[in-house]
Amino acid sequence: MAAISRLLRSTTSIPYLAGKSFSSAVASQAPSYNTPFLHPKPQFPRKDPRDRNVQWIFLGCPGVGKGTYASRLCKLLGVPHIATGDLVREELASSGPLSAQLSDIVNQGQLVSDEIIISLLSKRLAAGEAKGESGFILDGFPRTINQAEILDGVTDIDLAVNLKIREDVLLEKCLGRRICSECGKNFNVASINIKGENGSPGIMMAPLLPPAQCMSKLVTRADDTEEVVKERLRIYYDMSEPVEEFYRSQGKLLEFELPGGIPESWPKLLQALNLDDYESRQSAAA
Numbered sequence: 290m291a292a293i294s295r296l297l298r299s300t301t302s303i304p305y306l307a308g309k310s311f312s313s314a315v316a317s318q319a320p321s322y323n324t325p326f327l328h329p330k331p332q333f334p335r336k337d338p339r340d341r342n343v344q345w346i347f348l349g350c351p352g353v354g355k356g357t358y359a360s361r362l363c364k365l366l367g368v369p370h371i372a373t374g375d376l377v378r379e380e381l382a383s384s385g386p387l388s389a390q391l392s393d394i395v396n397q398g399q400l401v402s403d404e405i406i407i408s409l410l411s412k413r414l415a416a417g418e419a420k421g422e423s424g425f426i427l428d429g430f431p432r433t434i435n436q437a438e439i440l441d442g443v444t445d446i447d448l449a450v451n452l453k454i455r456e457d458v459l460l461e462k463c464l465g466r467r468i469c470s471e472c473g474k475n476f477n478v479a480s481i482n483i484k485g486e487n488g489s490p491g492i493m494m495a496p497l498l499p500p501a502q503c504m505s506k507l508v509t510r511a512d513d514t515e516e517v518v519k520e521r522l523r524i525y526y527d528m529s530e531p532v533e534e535f536y537r538s539q540g541k542l543l544e545f546e547l548p549g550g551i552p553e554s555w556p557k558l559l560q561a562l563n564l565d566d567y568e569s570r571q572s573a574a575a
């Protein structure tokens with residue numbers, strides 16, 4: 290499990306895939322915005338925005354809940370939710386061309402390179418397009434400025450949603466994570482209720498409690514200690530700042546501070562995205 294989480298915190302520390310034209314092409318060229326630098330041409334969709342669904346990315350530190358919000362939005366908008374963590378897990382579980390290489394990387398405790406991640410993502414998007422999918426929301430990608438630049442070279446991103454939450458709340462949330470040792474489901478025992486003061490709003494987040502049969506089997510992940518969580522956040526902020534700046538400079542960054550748990554945050558997020566009457570507009574148009 291520790292190996293997997295190391296793997297998912299990917300950076301650029303391992304060599305490119307030997308003999309793979311995709312990655313060697315990436316390796317040999319600096320990222321560029323307009324030139325197709327990959328050979329063979331990647332199968333990323335690059336279409337007129339009017340002819341396709343949204344192409345968004347979700348940024349946000351570990352524990353902020355981007356997976357939850359990304360997945361809800363995907364259901365609403367009818368686009369695939371593509372989480373790079375899932376792609377890595379799926380490839381590892383498959384007999385795909387990268388799985389042997391990936392398991393070597395994991396077993397040696399190394400980090401997965403941007404190029405492998407891009408390659409998995411490219412494959413996923415191509416498969417989706419072949420099935421008639423349009424648009425996507427990416428979750429967990431791009432994680433580094435290098436990934437952002439590569440992505441920019443191969444597809445158009447309309448919007449980068451940066452989910453944020455007060456750090457004290459985040460820390461409490463992370464420390465409240467529990468996993469059921471029997472069924473493997475994730476829960477959260479933190480119950481956050483901070484009163485507003487000096488004009489700043491309060492924040493409430495309900496715990497996500499397990500059903501009775503899991504209650505006595507809850508365990509805390511070894512890497513959910515205060516020290517480790519803080520270190521994880523520090524690494525995240527260092528890595529994500531240039532990524533945020535990259536999208537900010539393109540006028541594509543939407544900063545969204547979560548005002549609480551899902552019941553408080555979801556309607557406000559929809560407002561911020563101009564989607565608050567999306568469902569009624571859709572049914573009116575139908």
Ligand SMILES: [Zn+2]
Pocket residue numbers: 469470471472473474502503506
């Ligand atoms: Zn359970």
